[in-house]
């Protein structure tokens with residue numbers, strides 16, 4: 517560190533988390549290099565549903581989740597798939613996942629998630645403005661729709677957690693839903709709009725614009741793969757890359773699902789697992805919702821984007837290396853037709869694109885934010901699971917504060933990477 521507190525910092529990973537973190541570090545006057553073997557925003561940040569939902573405080577493992585699993589697994593259209601050959605590898609993560617779903621734990625997790633999610637759009641706004649990317653971020657709310665009172669009641673705990681964490685919403689009856697979105701299936705009997713939520717109309721382009729602004733303002737992006745770290749008495753001296761070393765004083769591991777092996781290099785065994793998800797996009801769709809619309813039972817989101825209608829969802833537990841099963845993406849089209857009956861059953865291939873990505877998930881639905889075990893100079897910022905877009909800004913700002921030796925604007929204790937010991 518120089519006398520004025522300026523550090524040379526490597527940020528490993530150019531997804532939404534890495535690029536946002538790098539932007540905040542640069543604003544604090546550090547000398548920042550992003551390392552990524554690919555282009556910015558081509559990992560999981562590429563194809564997500566784009567939602568900046570401050571309301572996403574509900575952990576994935578909830579009391580009772582395990583009871584739903586058999587129904588989900590036996591339904592070919594269901595939202596969850598486990599590849600059985602992967603089960604022995606997955607088992608320890610699953611055990612932790614189930615244990616994370618007790619009432620007192622989910623209450624604490626929801627509170628911690630809210631601290632990263634609240635005012636996420638406001639926190640990102642200065643970076644978005646400087647990047648001239650305001651056109652890519654909208655704040656018009658998020659609609660949740662229900663087919664039956666039973667499914668609404670099944671989510672009562674989720675809505676209680678939202679209410680307890682200061683989230684407000686408006687409820688719509690069957691008739692009011694019609695007026696809100698006349699294209700929606702008449703089978704929906706209830707809708708809920710959370711107005712504080714927003715979305716990006718193109719997550720890939722958003723990350724690209726933020727990365728471009730970062731470079732314009734003096735940051736560097738190098739196409740290199742980080743493979744390890746060089747330490748001297750617990751102090752970081754360099755990041756080891758596949759093609760040589762980069763001398764730095766601090767580093768941030770923001771490589772999404774690929775962070776696990778980098779953390780292992782520093783003696784941290786973090787139970788990071790991929791919750792594989794899919795999207796299917798329709799260009800020039802016959803209908804599109806005005807705001808992102810989520811079906812509570814089918815567990816997918818239909819988001820209006822600049823390149824068409826994006827249908828995103830599905831959790832597939834099959835590890836990093838198994839090839840995608842594109843049928844999972846096609847199922848999203850069937851679900852969407854039940855949401856918007858005027859969509860076609862089939863589209864010519866040139867109007868459809870599909871994608872699979874890896875949600876970097878920890879069993880308690882909270883990311884890992886904080887110092888590595890072997891060196892306080894290496895800060896982790898990964899494991900954001902289903903909510904990486906929404907949490908990136910506050911994560912990035914907190915990490916920049918940690919590296920600058922300042923108090924963090926969110927309490928990072930619940931996100932300690934050491935909580936899995």
Ligand SMILES: Cc1cc2nc3c(=O)[nH]c(=O)nc-3n(C[C@H](O)[C@H](O)[C@H](O)COP(=O)(O)OP(=O)(O)OC[C@H]3O[C@@H](n4cnc5c(N)ncnc54)[C@H](O)[C@@H]3O)c2cc1C
Pocket residue numbers: 528529530531532533534551552553554555556557558559560561562563564565566567568569740741742743770771772773774775791792793794795828829830872873874875876897898899900901902903904905906907
């Ligand atoms: C179907 C789906 C829908 C989703 N919808 C939403 C949503 O609506 N809202 C929301 O908030 N979240 C959503 N998510 C989750 C969100 O996409 C992720 O949490 C987020 O993109 C993770 O960002 P990241 O920067 O941590 O990782 P990534 O975007 O995966 O970036 C990691 C980067 O690290 C790079 N990298 C890997 N290894 C190395 C290495 N050794 N050295 C250097 N660089 C390396 C990769 O090339 C990549 O660019 C969704 C996810 C899926 C799959």
